[in-house]
Amino acid sequence: MSAGNDAEVSWSLPADVAAVRDALVAWYEDDHRDYPWRRTEDAYEILVSEVMSQQTQLDRVVDAWADFLDRWPDVDALADADRGDVVAFWTSHSLGYNNRAKYLHEAANQVVAEHDGTFPETPEGLQELMGVGPYTANAVASFAFNQGDAVVDTNVKRVLYRAFDVPDDDDAFEAAASELLPAGESRVWNNAVMELGGVACEKTPKCDEAGCPWRTWCHAYETGDFTAPDVPTQPSFEGSRRQFRGRVVNVLGSHDELGLDELGPRIRVDYAPDGEYGREWLRGLLADLDDDGLVALAERDGETVASLRR
Known part of the structure; x- marks a missing residue:
């Protein structure tokens, strides 16, 4: 497949896309990091994990996520909570911008007041919730309801850029990721491709060590050129x-x-x-x-x- 935009950006995937898909899913299902939110299909629990993960390393999120759910175990409990308590929790666990705690609390109130406590199931519906942007909405739709589109984050861009020589262009990344996504399999696929970027295709790749399932097709593995798209530098937190x-x-x-x-x-x-x-x-x-x-x-x-x- 190929796609273009005003700059005539093009890309191509291997001819046997089914084999590419099968290899990645088999690799993921054989062994992957066992984060607790990967063992649930509860939209509330997944939303909390996604919001927490936006600016915090996943290993640090585990304890904060468990503590949060101990205190506010479901969307009704969070909606009933004092917003100041939620914000204070966020700060005490060093979870990044406090606005995210405020928006999470407001989103819980929306779910309770406008949706009778039941989360919307599509990316479009989830984006109506306060503070839930396209990426988070798609992640919740994928992991809770298996109704998401292809997730495209920094890790996924790096994988596509290296493996299939997809140019550093947002439209190209979106098109390539969408073409790879197996129909009706957004839950396992998005988890798998993000795992690949987080475990095997990091900034310093671990192709053989991690048993990358795409080595057969990978342009970077073949050429030895493991450059990656530019990633914006996070401003220093200390003293900010x-x-x-x-x-x-x-x-x-x-x-x-x-x-x-x-x-x-x-x-x-x-x-x-x-x-x-x-x-x-x-x-x-x-x-x-x-x-x-x-x-x-x-x-x-x-x-x-x-x-x-x-």
Whole structure:
């Protein structure tokens, strides 16, 4: 198969696509990483795992996912939860942007209020939920309902680029991934191709060590050229506004409310009320969190105080 766009981008898959599919599925089913969310078809549990995994290594997600489900075991429990508690959990487990916790809580409320507690089963329906983008919607549709399209993430792009010489072009990646997807098999296929990218075709490939099932057809394996598409560099977390926003949420999770000069030293050891990292800097962080609906600001006796929104 081949496809093109305005730049006349083309690609081709091996003639025996069925053999390519069978080899990958057999490799995956023979042995793969046993993450607990791969053993469930519960849409709620899968959604939680997908949102957590967006910015966190999978091995670190395992404990956080289990703790989250212990506390809020189903969509009704999460919808009934205090949003501040959900955000505080997210921060305490270092799960990335706190907005994701807020959106997950709001999505749970949507499922309960608008869908009688039952998740939509298609990517299109799932995208109607708050904070659920195309990738996450497709993953949940695939793994919970076996009704997804081909997943195309960074790992999948790298696999397609190396194995079948698919050019670094989003339309080409989408077309190639869709052509490879066996009809009605999105659950096993998307798990398998992502496993291939995460285990055998990493940045430094482990073709023989991992027993890559596509070595017979792989362009990179044949030529020895294991370059891969450019991956955007994640900004440094240490010292970032994102880090301090998380600290604000974490600290406020343990207090009803705090004034600026009570909160500041708890999130920065070099906080000085009139210094570079002082009240004005802290007000900026709090304003961002207020805009995101995570923190509430009020005036008490002429002083600004902050608390988590409940």
